[in-house]
Amino acid sequence: MLETSKTLFERAQQSIPGGVNSPARAFNSVGGAPVFLEQARGSVLTDVDGKEYIDYVGSWGPMILGHAYGPVIEAVQEAAAKSTSFGAPTEIEVKMAELVKQMAPGVDKIRMVNSGTEACMSAIRVARGYTGRDKVIKFEGNYHGHGDSFLINAGSGALTLGTPSSPGVTEGTAKDTLTADFNDLNSVKKLLNEYKGEVAAIIVEPVAGNMGCIPPQKGFLAGLRELCDAQDTVLVFDEVMTGFRVAQGGAQQRFGVTADIVTYGKIIGAGLPVGAFGGSREIMQVVSPDGPVYQAGTLSGNPLAMAAGYALLSELYENPVHYDELEEKTTYLFRGMKEVFEHHEVSATINRVGSMMSVFFTREEVRDFQTAQTTNRELFRDFFHGMLTNGVYLPPSPFESWFLANSHTEAMLDETITAADTAIADAINS
Template identity: 45%
Template sequence: MRSIEKSQQAFKDASNYFPGGVDSPVRAFKNVGGNPLFIKKGAGSHIYDIDGHDYIDYVLSWGPLILGHADAKVVTALKAAVSNGTSYGAPTLLETTLAKKIQSIVPTMEMMRMVSSGTEATMSAIRVARGVTKRDKIVKFIGNYHGHSDSLLVDAGSGVATFDINTSPGVPKALAYDTLTSPYNDVATIKQIFEKHGDEIACVIVEPVAGNMGVIPGTQDFLQTLRELTQQHGSILIFDEVMSGFRAAYRGAQSLYGIQPDMTTLGKVVGGGLPVGVFGGRRDIMKQVAPQGPIYHAGTLSGNPLAMTGGISTLEQLTPALYDQMTEKVNRLAKGIKDAAASHHIPIVVHHVGTMWSYFFNQGPVNNFDDVQRSDMAFFAKFFNALLAQGIYTAPSEYETNFMSSKHTDDEIDQTIAGFNQAFDDVLKG
């Protein structure tokens, strides 16, 4: 067992200043037991804790680091940007450069607005949808997490699901009332909702590839139904691709399904590891945003030069060929994990789309939040810690997603598969 005395002391100290000792809940390792690791640095596909241990990292800051930690080109660009200042509160050429790059990859982003987080992007997109349609009700799907703004914390995934919170205290009942929820991948229920409330619904927001209850792809029928229903009733379809954008595929999940949403939210990869988010979509919708229109949005750090630089430097390095390489690594890893589980007679479901992957200790199938909840969470907690002892760092919750980077090597994939086999041995031995 690796000694983590420094991390344990650091967590004790942090608990005096931060609720649960952390600035974001899942980092606390509460549902898997043990002590969270305090990280000193990252390099390539590895992270290093303050106790001197290194780990092959598949969390990658929860997705942004598609080029791995401290990518040389990104770091060089950021160093140059810092020397010019960190924020101006005024327009820069960098914002337009990044916007042009985003639009060239995701053409449905005809106009956009830069923000500082995924939460801000989804919150703002919904405000715009409500303002354009002059309606209040929104539809979201159980287990989809769209950030921690009030309207979106009803039946959310990710950390909310990890800690078994249905609706957070502090969310007004009126907002919860205007948020209609439906099971993910359930065509019949969403049709019923639109039959009853169609003319009141401002928008439908959905993760086309869910990543906040583990990886669960939307079905073609489900997403196509959303497109048809929203068009029929004059509602706005928002694809939340904060996670799946530049992860599920080079041009995002919407390119996999051939569906054009009215609006899209992006984050994570688009900032190259710096705090950033983007919301945008149809030109006629986005022209309603201030100062061109009456729907207000503002942000002091929106489009700040460091985040824009990180995004530009990252997106310039991404190519379809690079995605093919990363996807092949994910395919090989997924097969290795399934083979390891089978050899130990452990029921497992492994989902992967592009550079996103996750595993459930479950007989399957796993198509929605109820299916995920039938997974063996107790076994997952034991297995997570056994895998960590092998130097493999994966998401500390079955409701979260793991990722591949361009820096993971074939040898590291083999090492990870071996780590899964050893972790199964260790857990079964008790």
């Protein structure tokens, strides 16, 4: 007897907390059981029941050229035939670091790690070691992984599940994390003045993606750069989502602001478990073994992840036309969805930056954590299930970004718009 999503979820709950290995995969905010997937090609997912879906999750961002992209698969197979891990230096690590340096502004040196969470944790440790200060400013609704310092007013799964602060985070850690309002420079100035000379770093998602896609307001990122310069504070861009997606050089290139440290996630490995942090030579020289700030990992620079990431990033670097095509496709979907909601007289704000996009069911301009909270969660729940029924797989939360890939065809986008028309009609009439 073949397993179904329903029976697999029942089995999973007996052995895995909540039946999932990451809360972002749970359907808590939309109800029902998560879909268990079997395979994917391009922008089409197939679940264990054999049903196909047009994918707008893209493994939460890295599948920018689609699932099972040929050169990536070939690179992984070739690398695996040599060994899955060495625990020693390899040439592909060097080639990968050199490629990232060519693509990303302000990155003189880069250290590979195993996840976006580890990259952000390491970046903060380096900033503290470099400045000799303890406190960090983050933004309400921004999510930088599950490190203790970041689970204060966090986004992503923490926001979706209504637990923005987590038990297990000590008061000592919490007191060193200061929270400002996204897109509000005055809230940052107030904290910097109150804790003058104590703030090691400001860490920000240059485009918020973990409370839904929220672009930076004009001057916000440049203002953070100026504030950091004035107080010798390290500016950290968390580009786990935006890196190599919103532009060839990420958000730094798109918005013309260079951070002191930038962190990357799974796109560095084309979807394999990997992350990285990099920055100026002056700051990165404090990282062990050059300096006193310790950071290590047996699997860092894993040959499979490096081979996959190098194949993907090389294609993006050599053919920047991919970004023009992504902009065109996302604009097409944006306009189609906007027309659907206007036709049904549904209040909806659609945010997008490059190939990231989110729908908020609210009249408000969504520019921060508070305005994101005004979205109609019940309407999103019904809309989500309507889309799923009609073969479109969206993030199972109103507070996550959608990701487009170049493997989305115009026919897929039209099918998505048609599905949205049916889903929203059913949702408002139910």
